[in-house]
Amino acid sequence: DIQMTQSPSSLSALVGDRVTITCRASQGIGNFLTWYQQKPGKVPKLLIYKTSTLQSGVPSRFSGSGSGTDFTLTISSLQPEDVATYYCQKHDTAPLTFGGGTKVEIK
Amino acid sequence: EVQLVESGGGLLQPGGSLRLSCAASGFIFTSCAMAWVRQAPGKGLEWVSTISSNGRGTYYADSVKGRFTISRDNSKSMLYLQMNSLTADDTALYYCAKEPQTLGIGLDYWGQGTLVTVSS
Numbered sequence: 001d002i003q004m005t006q007s008p009s010s011l012s013a014l015v016g017d018r019v020t021i022t023c024r025a026s027q028g029i030g031n032f033l034t035w036y037q038q039k040p041g042k043v044p045k046l047l048i049y050k051t052s053t054l055q056s057g058v059p060s061r062f063s064g065s066g067s068g069t070d071f072t073l074t075i076s077s078l079q080p081e082d083v084a085t086y087y088c089q090k091h092d093t094a095p096l097t098f099g100g101g102t103k104v105e106i107k
Numbered sequence: 108e109v110q111l112v113e114s115g116g117g118l119l120q121p122g123g124s125l126r127l128s129c130a131a132s133g134f135i136f137t138s139c140a141m142a143w144v145r146q147a148p149g150k151g152l153e154w155v156s157t158i159s160s161n162g163r164g165t166y167y168a169d170s171v172k173g174r175f176t177i178s179r180d181n182s183k184s185m186l187y188l189q190m191n192s193l194t195a196d197d198t199a200l201y202y203c204a205k206e207p208q209t210l211g212i213g214l215d216y217w218g219q220g221t222l223v224t225v226s227s
Binding site: 001032034036038043044045046049050055085087089091092094095096097098099100101 | 142144151152153154157166167168169202211212213214215217218219220
């Protein structure tokens with residue numbers, strides 16, 4: 001089965017900083033990579049699908065890129081409301097494995 | 108408005124069985140694949156199972172294969188997860204989630220979850 005590895009597992013950055021999270025698949029998954037945001041105590045929310053398409057209502061400071069095995073989620077200017085754990089998920093064929101998550105905090 | 112409401116969670120002993128339910132509304136249930144995702148306390152998300160829109164395709168994580176069974180009743184807009192031979196490792200908040208009609212996108216709506224605790 002394909003494994004999904006996220007890095008870093010946590011990060012702390014200043015408001016306004018550019019933040020990048022990486023997700024690596026152990027084998028190619030085309031562009032079938034989805035990102036979710038889970039705020040503390042809340043339900044996960046779909047942010048980006050098919051690597052780079054923003055879900056409706058998601059602020060444009062979020063972006064995704066990559067293909068094959070290496071993918072990134074970028075927050076261009078970190079805001080206090082972005083404090084959350086971010087997960088990637090392969091969404092090509094089962095098993096639809098999640099990455100381990102990246103916890104983003106404000107410094 | 109899309110609503111997914113899980114029920115059926117609880118406290119049970121190792122080796123026990125439980126059936127989770129998810130009541131869906133606000134979208135065309137028969138057109139959407141559905142999934143169960145779980146989250147152990149303080150841990151990350153773990154995909155558990157997916158069922159196709161017509162119920163003919165079912166898929167499982169290795170960790171639950173042979174013990175869990177996903178099913179749906181399209182006439183009632185209900186999703187189920189039958190869980191057998193439960194262990195402490197199955198303790199988690201279980202989310203019901205839907206896929207959009209276009210596949211390969213992800214899970215666009217999630218319920219609030221139902222908590223399953225397996226402990227002696």
